[in-house]
Amino acid sequence: MATPLTDQEKRRQISLRGIPDLENVHELIKGFNRHLHFTLVKDRNIATPRDYYFALAHTVRDHLVGRWIRTQQFYYEADPKRVYYLSLEFYMGRTLQNTMVNLGVQNTCDEAMYQLGLDIEELEEIEEDAGLGNGGLGRLAACFLDSMATLGLAAYGYGIRYEYGIFNQKIRDGWQVEEADDWLRHGNPWEKARPEYMLPVHFYGRVEDTKEGSKWVDTQVVLAMPFDTPIPGYQNNTVNTMRLWSARAPNDFNLRDFNVGDYIQAVLDRNVAENISRVLYPNDNFFEGKELRLKQEYFVVAATLQDIIRRFKTTKKGVPGRSSFENFPDKVAIQLNDTHPAMAIPELMRIFVDIEKLDWDEAWDLTRRTFAYTNHTVLPEALERWPVRLMETLLPRHLQIIYQINQKHLDNIAALFPDDMDRLRAMSLIEEDGEKRVNMAHLCIVGSHAVNGVAQIHSNIVKTQVFRNFSELEPEKFQNKTNGITPRRWLLVCNTGLVDIIAEMIGEDFVTNLSELKKLNDFVDDKHFLQNIMKVKQENKLKFGQYLEAEYRVKINQASIFDVHVKRIHEYKRQVLNCLHIIYLYNKIRMNPAAPFTPRTVIIGGKAAPGYHMAKMIIKLITSVANVVNNDPIVGDRLKVIFLENYRVSLAEKVIPATDLSEQISTAGTEASGTGNMKFMLNGALTIGTMDGANVEMAEEAGEENLFIFGMRVEDVQALDEEGYDAMLYYKKLPALKQVMDQITSGYFCPKNPHQFKDLTDMLFNHDRFKVFADFEDYVKCQERVSKLFQNPMEWTKMVVRNIAATGKFSSDRTITEYAREIWNVEPSNLKIPPPSEPLHVDHLTS
Ligand SMILES: *Cc1c(COP(=O)(O)O)cnc(C)c1O
Numbered sequence: 075m076a077t078p079l080t081d082q083e084k085r086r087q088i089s090l091r092g093i094p095d096l097e098n099v100h101e102l103i104k105g106f107n108r109h110l111h112f113t114l115v116k117d118r119n120i121a122t123p124r125d126y127y128f129a130l131a132h133t134v135r136d137h138l139v140g141r142w143i144r145t146q147q148f149y150y151e152a153d154p155k156r157v158y159y160l161s162l163e164f165y166m167g168r169t170l171q172n173t174m175v176n177l178g179v180q181n182t183c184d185e186a187m188y189q190l191g192l193d194i195e196e197l198e199e200i201e202e203d204a205g206l207g208n209g210g211l212g213r214l215a216a217c218f219l220d221s222m223a224t225l226g227l228a229a230y231g232y233g234i235r236y237e238y239g240i241f242n243q244k245i246r247d248g249w250q251v252e253e254a255d256d257w258l259r260h261g262n263p264w265e266k267a268r269p270e271y272m273l274p275v276h277f278y279g280r281v282e283d284t285k286e287g288s289k290w291v292d293t294q295v296v297l298a299m300p301f302d303t304p305i306p307g308y309q310n311n312t313v314n315t316m317r318l319w320s321a322r323a324p325n326d327f328n329l330r331d332f333n334v335g336d337y338i339q340a341v342l343d344r345n346v347a348e349n350i351s352r353v354l355y356p357n358d359n360f361f362e363g364k365e366l367r368l369k370q371e372y373f374v375v376a377a378t379l380q381d382i383i384r385r386f387k388t389t390k391k392g393v394p395g396r397s398s399f400e401n402f403p404d405k406v407a408i409q410l411n412d413t414h415p416a417m418a419i420p421e422l423m424r425i426f427v428d429i430e431k432l433d434w435d436e437a438w439d440l441t442r443r444t445f446a447y448t449n450h451t452v453l454p455e456a457l458e459r460w461p462v463r464l465m466e467t468l469l470p471r472h473l474q475i476i477y478q479i480n481q482k483h484l485d486n487i488a489a490l491f492p493d494d495m496d497r498l499r500a501m502s503l504i505e506e507d508g509e510k511r512v513n514m515a516h517l518c519i520v521g522s523h524a525v526n527g528v529a530q531i532h533s534n535i536v537k538t539q540v541f542r543n544f545s546e547l548e549p550e551k552f553q554n555k556t557n558g559i560t561p562r563r564w565l566l567v568c569n570t571g572l573v574d575i576i577a578e579m580i581g582e583d584f585v586t587n588l589s590e591l592k593k594l595n596d597f598v599d600d601k602h603f604l605q606n607i608m609k610v611k612q613e614n615k616l617k618f619g620q621y622l623e624a625e626y627r628v629k630i631n632q633a634s635i636f637d638v639h640v641k642r643i644h645e646y647k648r649q650v651l652n653c654l655h656i657i658y659l660y661n662k663i664r665m666n667p668a669a670p671f672t673p674r675t676v677i678i679g680g681k682a683a684p685g686y687h688m689a690k691m692i693i694k695l696i697t698s699v700a701n702v703v704n705n706d707p708i709v710g711d712r713l714k715v716i717f718l719e720n721y722r723v724s725l726a727e728k729v730i731p732a733t734d735l736s737e738q739i740s741t742a743g744t745e746a747s748g749t750g751n752m753k754f755m756l757n758g759a760l761t762i763g764t765m766d767g768a769n770v771e772m773a774e775e776a777g778e779e780n781l782f783i784f785g786m787r788v789e790d791v792q793a794l795d796e797e798g799y800d801a802m803l804y805y806k807k808l809p810a811l812k813q814v815m816d817q818i819t820s821g822y823f824c825p826k827n828p829h830q831f832k833d834l835t836d837m838l839f840n841h842d843r844f845k846v847f848a849d850f851e852d853y854v855k856c857q858e859r860v861s862k863l864f865q866n867p868m869e870w871t872k873m874v875v876r877n878i879a880a881t882g883k884f885s886s887d888r889t890i891t892e893y894a895r896e897i898w899n900v901e902p903s904n905l906k907i908p909p910p911s912e913p914l915h916v917d918h919l920t921s
Pocket residue numbers: 208209210213640641642721722723726747748749750751753
């Protein structure tokens with residue numbers, strides 16, 4: 075049994091957020107005042123809270139600059155293999171607090187702001203989220219950047235600097251309304267524009283066949299301007315770069331050929347080019363084949379590959395000749411975050427073959443050894459299949475290259491499987507039934523040396539079902555890399571209370587080695603420790619409860635279960651199942667108001683894609699049920715329902731530490747991994763969930779008895795599919811379900827418009843792809859077990875501790891270490907950057 079820390083050791087905890095010595099505080103205040111004066115051009119008489127936020131942000135940024143320059147210098151000198159993470163989304167959230175924590179200056183900043191009479195938490199709240207993502211996929215990219223920097227990898231994130239990120243969600247009359255996310259309005263102190271590294275990206279045009287090979291000519295050019303954001307590792311002096319491209323029209327745009335003369339119109343038309351980086355497409359797990367989106371996908375790819383090749387050619391070890399592309403895959407690894415940047419594959423082939431004049435087979439070998447592809451979903455509506463007609467107009471040379479890749483790919487299959495037309499059709503990069511389309515997942519699989527799913531169960535489905543033909547062809551290519559989250563943002567930054575009591579027991583190594591948390595198992599019977607865990611949860615609930623009371627004007631019962639379901643609104647995530655349970659609980663109270671009842675505050679939040687009718691209807695159902703339940707005097711404070719508006723990274727950081735019960739209830743086989751599930755587990759919530767995505771591995775790590783697992787397994791879902799799912803069967807068999815559905819259908823929750831939810835109820839009865847009714851009974855029973863355990867705080871808290879202790883696997887540090895070793899062929903942490911106070915010697919660089 076591990077012993078609690080001595081007082082001496084306890085004091086060391088403070089280093090988690092840095093040691094505020096007087097000199098540092100003084101220096102910080104000086105920097106702050108200097109920025110307020112010279113950067114913001116304000117004095118303290120007229121400065122606004124936003125000015126103070128910017129002054130602090132610039133002061134903290136100053137601490138990054140030296141380390142950033144040196145890290146990049148270091149990479150240039152040592153020339154390690156570079157890792158490039160290509161993604162159409164980086165859901166970064168806020169930067170200030172994360173930067174202070176990773177640099178170890180939070181306590182210094184706290185003290186400095188205190189001495190200035192400013193509330194640092196209030197300043198932190200002024201920062202806009204960088205909402206350049208939709209949900210899990212974009213947030214994963216952000217967690218990976220943190221882990222890659224912390225592990226000392228020479229890594230870069232490449233993406234688009236959207237002028238408008240994910241929309242802001244307002245709820246009006248119970249419906250979702252979208253507002254533009256003008257996140258750059260007040261400027262972004264964390265980015266540095268690099269107009270001197272602007273690069274051209276070509277579109278449209280035609281292909282000319284010449285003696286020297288194919289030429290892509292008569293194109294229209296858009297410029298890509300890079301904006302760099304520093305990515306600090308956790309207290310290791312490493313600062314990597316996220317480079318986001320912004321579209322700029324060339325200055326002669328529309329002023330050359332036919333438009334000469336209409337100068338004003340030509341200037342106005344610059345918008346057409348610059349629209350490429352205007353706005354993030356707000357779909358999660360859904361493919362919408364819009365031309366502008368294809369332009370975005372190629373734009374990031376074309377600019378990024380030019381940058382990668384420039385960096386490859388200009389290492390200190392001299393400019394290599396053409397032949398040295400031989401070692402390109404030894405110096406460059408490119409990870410494709412889903413198929414969104416898939417055009418990188420034909421683009422690299424075009425550069426190698428048309429520009430660098432490599433022969434096709436060598437180019438193809440190098441390309442495949444460079445790329446790896448991560449699959450994020452098996453939902454058919456999410457798989458990208460671009461119409462050939464669109465690609466032919468926008469990227470004619472790339473389409474030719476894809477056809478040539480396909481020809482060789484199909485020849486290869488035909489040789490191995492003679493006379494198997496069905497197999498050829500199924501594996502082709504080009505779908506010929508209906509409108510001709512390019513299957514981007516097939517392109518990624520053939521163009522990569524590794525293909526991975528994001529949780530074990532998902533990787534198995536990828537390998538044995540969705541891409542079975544491909545895994546039969548090249549079984550060794552298919553891998554699993556279970557997702558993870560960064561413990562810096564998702565524990566250290568968002569839950570200081572919990573961090574302190576953990577560090578008190580086991581020290582602070584868990585920050586960079588999350589498996590250390592298993593030492594907490596030694597304390598599951600330590601009353602004092604359990605009471606501390608309860609106390610921290612109560613404090614977090616109180617703080618969040620106050621926020622809710624202010625925002626939603628409802629009275630929150632602090633003793634209730636905070637039952638939280640936050641994630642994108644989607645049929646497969648089954649917010650409807652949760653909603654049916656709420657109505658069931660409501661009926662239970664109403665039928666027997668005197669019976670004992672474990673109070674609950676059900677909190678549901680998430681954005682619906684603006685074009686997703688059913689998802690918007692689900693929000694309206696939740697808000698309508700909330701209206702009835704929250705205003706029923708019989709219910710009192712036993713049941714409250716809150717639809718949490720505008721769920722985003724900064725709101726996740728508030729709600730997750732205050733959660734008792736985490737809802738992870740997707741239909742088995744539909745959620746690739748989930749990462750929200752991991753954030754809750756790490757912050758001391760218990761999970762009610764299906765055997766889907768990473769829930770399976772969470773149960774494996776913590777023991778199934780320490781989660782509330784219910785419902786169909788993947789095999790059950792598939793068996794039910796084969797016999798035919800009949801929703802009516804459950805409706806007839808389960809009186810409680812019948813009552814709930816009859817209430818929705820009859821307009822109980824929407825008396826002004828009783829047929830409001832017809833499309834939703836029709837879906838549930840007649841074409842529910844996600845089988846909500848089939849899991850209803852088991853879900854309700856499982857929730858009863860939850861309520862029962864919550865009555866016993868000690869037993870509940872023991873289970874919480876067993877969960878926290880089992881989260882080690884779900885650190886993105888573990889995930890990135892596996893990518894590094896098993897896909898990128900680089901070793902974490904073999905580069906050690908000395909602190910800014912020490913000189914940089916080349917001999918530090920290897921070892
Ligand atoms: C982690 C996260 C997600 C992903 O949540 P899932 O439950 O895995 O879908 C979505 N949105 C935000 C803001 C997140 O932080």
